[in-house]
Amino acid sequence: MRLKLLSPGEMSPEQKSTYDESIASKRGRPPPPMMAWLNSPEMAKHATRLGAFLRFDTVFEAKLSEIAILVTARHWSSHYEWYAHKRLALKGGMDPKIIDDIRDRRVPKFDDPKGQLIYEVAKSLHEGHGLSKRLYDDAIKTLGERGVVEIIGLCGYYTMVSMTLNTFEFELPEGEVSELL
Template sequence: MRLKLLSPGEMSADQKQIYDEAVAGKRGSAPPPMMAWLNSPGMAKHATRLGEFVRYDTIFPAKLSEIAILVTARHWASHYEWYAHKRLALKGGLDPKVIDDIRDRRTPAFDDPKAKMIYDLAKSLHEGHGVAKGLYDEAVKVLGERGVVEVIGLCGYYTMVSMTLNTFEFPLPDGEVSELA
């Protein structure tokens, strides 16, 4: 870990307020990247609120949101993010074969057109740095404009999370081994 994370007793009033807001929120705890972001309290406040929205309040159930998050974690080889969201994807009902395919950089087989579209959008955003017209038009048909915007939000937010976790070298919990090469 490259950064000393503050305990609540070491935090400034601004940092402590943001920390307390996160603990009182839907997560029930302070997410690991937020602990790094607290070095910039304003950023931590807004990023944590955005994270809570994209994690819990998009139009997608967890099973679908986690596809975009896992594609993002895999793209960035974010070991901690993969560890955390694989568990959440399984809990949300995502097929373990889909998770394994994303991990191994194989295109999963989907029986849900929304799941396939979220995967295709996330892959295009990360690998193609955008979305071609045909994919965009199909995405709007399948997910709606709000859905397209929210997939972009998921990929963008979890890119920032992955960059934070990777840059500051957040370790996996004791006894855990990364699945990502």
């Protein structure tokens, strides 16, 4: 870890307010990158609120949101993010084979056309920096405008999360080993 993370007793009132808000949220605890973001308390407050919305309140069930998050974690080779969201994806009912395929950079086979499109949109955003007309049209038809906007939000937010975790070298919990090469 490259950064000293503050304990609640070391936080300014503004930092502590954001920290307390995260504990009172659906998460029940502060997300690890927020602890780094607290160095910019206003950013931490807004980023944490955005993250809570994207994690819990999009139009997608958890299993579908986790596709975009795992694609993003894999794109950035964010070891901590992969570790955390693989567990959440499994808990949300994602097929372990899909998780393995994303990890190994193979194209997964989805039974659900929404899952397939979320995967394609996330991959295209990261690797192609946008969407082809065909992919855009298919995504709008299947996911709706709100769904496409929220996939973009998930990929963008979890890019920031991955960059934070990678830059400050957040470590996996003791005894855990990264699956990402």
